[in-house]
Amino acid sequence: MTTRRPQISLDQLLERLAHKVAGAAPEGWRRGRVSAVGSRSGSAQYAGWYELGDGRRAGMEVEVIGDRYWECYFGEVAPERLAVEFVVEASGRFEAFTSPDAERTFAAADRLLLVRDPDGLPPEPGDEQEGPADPTYAGDPDEAVRLFREYLRLRAGILGHDGYLNPPLDAASRERLLRRYDVALPPDLLALYGEFNGEYDEGMLFENQTWYALEGALDQSSFWFPTLKWSDNPLWSAVPDSDPPGAVRRSVHRAGWHRFATNTGGDFLAVDLDPGPGGRPGQIIRLDRDYGACYVADSMTTLLRHHVDALRRGDYRLRTHDLDAADLEDLDDLDGVEDLDDGEDPDNAEEFAGLDPENLDPDLLDRYLDREGMERGDLRLFLTVETGLPRERHAPVGSAATHRVTLSGEGADFHAGLVSLRRAPVEALRLVLDATAPTGSPEGAGSSEPTGSSETADSPEPVDLAPLLGHPTLRALTLVSECPVDVRVLPTLPKLRGLDLSKAEAHGIDVMTTELDGLAFLCLRYAQWQAVPEPGSASSLAAVALGGDASPRETYDWASRFGAEASFHEGNLEGE
Template sequence: MGRHRREADTTELLSGMAARVAENAPEGWRRAWASVHRYENGARSSVMQYELADGELRDGGVDLFKEAGALFFATKPWPDHLTVELAVEPSGEFEAVTSRSLIRTQYQPDRLLLVLKPDVLPVEPGDEQEGPADPTFAGDPDEAVRLLREYFRLRAEIFEEEYEEELPPPLDEATRAELMASLGVALPPDLVALYGVANGDDGEGVNIFDTHSWIDLEFAAEHPHHRNDGDWTDDPLTGAVFEATPPGKVRRSMSRDGWIVIGVNEDGDFLAVDMDPGPAGRPGQVIIIGGEYEGAPVYVADSVTTLLRRQVEALERGDYELDHGRLFVDAETPRTVEYLESFWWDADDHGDSLTGMPGEVQRVTAWKADGIDLEPARHAPLLRDVVLRGQGALDLSPLRDAPLESLTLELGSIDPTPLSGHPTLRNLTLRSRQPVEVAVLPTLPRLQGLDLSRAEVIDMEPVANLEGLLFLALTYEQWVRLWELGAELPSLAAVALGGNPTPNQINEWTEHFTGTLPDGQEKHTGRYDARS
């Protein structure tokens, strides 16, 4: 009874979803597609389109999250996530696929993602960088302890207190050694010395590391890393990991085992010592990670000692404010949001132009790119990510000389030929109203991600010959053309299906990669009340 009851419940819920899609359909519609994705934690995404009699596709805005939630909880056992793909006809018929394997992510809801090799992810740029040219520590243990005591002496003067505040006493030496050993990475000597005189600052608004409280050693050992390993649902190839300033100090990574968290602020940003620095960095340097940082660590100082020295010097200069009993020190520590904004050049905010773009820019977006001169990109030594949208065509030649890693083009017409042989491009997305010739693709030695699902590709042969591709997004028709060429592309770790495929096409596409339909992927057919 259980399985048949669940199937009946699922069909009834899908029928209700189909009825709501039909209720909100525009006049003259001849087919509709609705896709809803629901995670166990409640996160969700959706996309909906109606096809009109003249072939026009019109986006719909029906909220199906309530029904999707009911479907999710009707699925036993509860999955990590559930995708519903629904095709609705005006006649009252519907078809649907429910799947625990396919995903419409919040980043790319217009395509279905199927992960083939979850453990295979793109190598981060930081993994390809050399280690530090100077492997010595910049900090001084004795100086760090002196500065810590001076900081609290100055605080007592400012608050006009007779006695200095007391920090939590240090753990005994054996316990400290055991906890530090559990980190798997040796801490810098100046930080070790500080933990020898206090076990953090108790998080009571002292914030000796600028706006960050100093966490105790037990917490540091239990939560040593701000991990952001990511997976294919994070769309790891789109965009780029930014370079910290100055360049080369910090490895270009989202997270590393050598980043040991030592502080946290109210915004959820983490202060960390970097024991795995880039070629221009030094072990024990201080960085900001997590929280509001998006795609780049923030370099703060060459050591904890230097960070404390800045705090003390700011107090001595009088660069502080008292607010409701709290001390805010202006030690000129970089602020994450402002720091990251300096990396991004939005042409819309600059007269639809790149003129005057500073050399530290690493991301360019232009939502009205028609006629834009890309020549300044040729002289942008850190430019990694470019997104261009417009109605016409652009000369892409200047981008050939920029160290791009991710390029998204959504234009009326695209000629990617000038990108031939680009040495660093890892991810390419082409969206065009006119047919696109992609013969350039095999000349891109680092290409790992490709999305052609919103482009009409003239010849799929160049795609069939790509080696080392980890991710590929195509429409169902493009996938069929590729298969007809005998393409295997064994390096693929994740694939995506764009457009508005039918439930049968979704299952056929899935089975091509998995052999049989994965557990939890089922097709459903039925009728809805067309009068409702």
């Protein structure tokens, strides 16, 4: 007979957490706060801290998501994912906000996200790029076949065998597959399938990746494709440019990226049928487990030429980890020291001590095999060709620094920095103004519009962002400032889609938000949200976020404003 554990209610869980947080509180604390998300598939704790009597914060070592009540509730009771914002005071009073619609993410753990329209993501930069200036293929099928045959000849001479290649596909079979999947591969890659139809084992033929059979390269239905979500902080983490600039579209994934080789570790070679303005159709790109692609070569023909040249130069590495069909007992025998015959000269064995199974010296390997009466074909050898082609996801061309910029400073220097960004293709901008920033702009450099500040004559005049007027590429802006900043210039930015003012003293929010029709994401503090008119000005917002340290009651009021499913809980600890 099995004993069932008692069911834990959400109120019981919250009271348990209140006791746990209060019990671990430091001396002189005023309140403790926890932000976490729980679900049956996993939980995460994004914040935990105590506020002390003098206003300072102290760290919290309490891990609520490891509590047995938490595990029981989210493992057996909770029907779905639930965000929990929890505060307990030294008096014993506690309150909590819970919602299945809200979430915190590690990409932006300092704000609570509420997605109103999951499909309302703005276009990626790659969606807005032009097509290739040269729409012709760079490769040559006849030259590709010639290079392929030479590459296989050189490769067989190194490995001692012809590889693990499938029989070729005739022209009719290739054409039938192309029609079935409605894909037009570049002629040079397609021609190789008339020589061999991919590999049947991990031969690591191209860029040390295993070549798919033609149907595997055409049928992409079984692959996982990365997709952006609002929880990925997409406007502030756009894919940077490749090298050469503009060759590959700046997208996390494109339907025109057809994978034709893999190393089984999540990395792929793909043929790009949807290149950027600086690319060519049929160019070769590298995909990994992250977002975006790395440019490799302008065609399969060029890729093969690099492989042939590398082997002719001797730029390759041999390794082995499988000794089937060998007379050696295990890999240790390769060092030539183990299992010496009686009377064998140990000095002769020392000659082979430098044989590293992960980086075999070809000459030393051949001498050892000769001694053992073996050939290279008797070992399972793996060949790593050092072509020198890019292997990083994004080659450094400075584009990331150009598209994503953080500008900090004060006064005239800060204003000069803003002016320098007027012609820069900045897309995501983080402005950090020092608290001591002088008021206004340098004489003659400010906006012709009045600031409209309601501050008194003795209050600092808001900093003017006029140099950003009409910036053509800016998509996302984060503002961090303890001094006042006039943000009414922001509606002039034609591509602005994301805005985070939650760490700024922003003036003109009420006017700005009524004019930002294309804004898709907005993050504000609770008090700032109160200045946003109801609710039509927020109709274009696909996602909203709450920054700062809003109380659970304020968080509930904010989430309810946008129609989120949410609950507010409160109570008192007995004996406190």
